[in-house]
Amino acid sequence: MKYFIVKDLVPESIYNAYKENSIWFLDNRVINVAEKLVELSGEKITCNSWASGGSLQFCGFRPLNCAIGASYSQHKFGRALDLHIVGLSGKQMFELVLAYSSSLIPLGLTAIERGCSSWIHVDVRYTSLSGLFIFGNCK
Numbered sequence: 001m002k003y004f005i006v007k008d009l010v011p012e013s014i015y016n017a018y019k020e021n022s023i024w025f026l027d028n029r030v031i032n033v034a035e036k037l038v039e040l041s042g043e044k045i046t047c048n049s050w051a052s053g054g055s056l057q058f059c060g061f062r063p064l065n066c067a068i069g070a071s072y073s074q075h076k077f078g079r080a081l082d083l084h085i086v087g088l089s090g091k092q093m094f095e096l097v098l099a100y101s102s103s104l105i106p107l108g109l110t111a112i113e114r115g116c117s118s119w120i121h122v123d124v125r126y127t128s129l130s131g132l133f134i135f136g137n138c139k
Contacts, residue, residue: 029108093120
């Protein structure tokens, strides 16, 4: 990985147990999407921040016993990331991902959440759609 390290994508407990092998819990396609988004946008994009003293640690892979999110969240299968760009709202990040979707879909991007807070959810689940599956309630 060029723009992320393993600690950026997994919670502290998983990293402490598996170290660099924690990467095994993530689908390579979602990593490739995040890396390409950094390249295309020129923005500094973060996922988890616990390793640098921040409070975020469940924005990437989430263990099955994690109470955050849905029971069968794509995060629990290693297929989703919640990405943050300082200075951009969730809506702005949503528009950014849409603008670059033609470069991200070939890497495996299949779904994004219409953001209304401070992050954008991207994932690589199977949808059978030819375009992006867009979900979420914010406009």
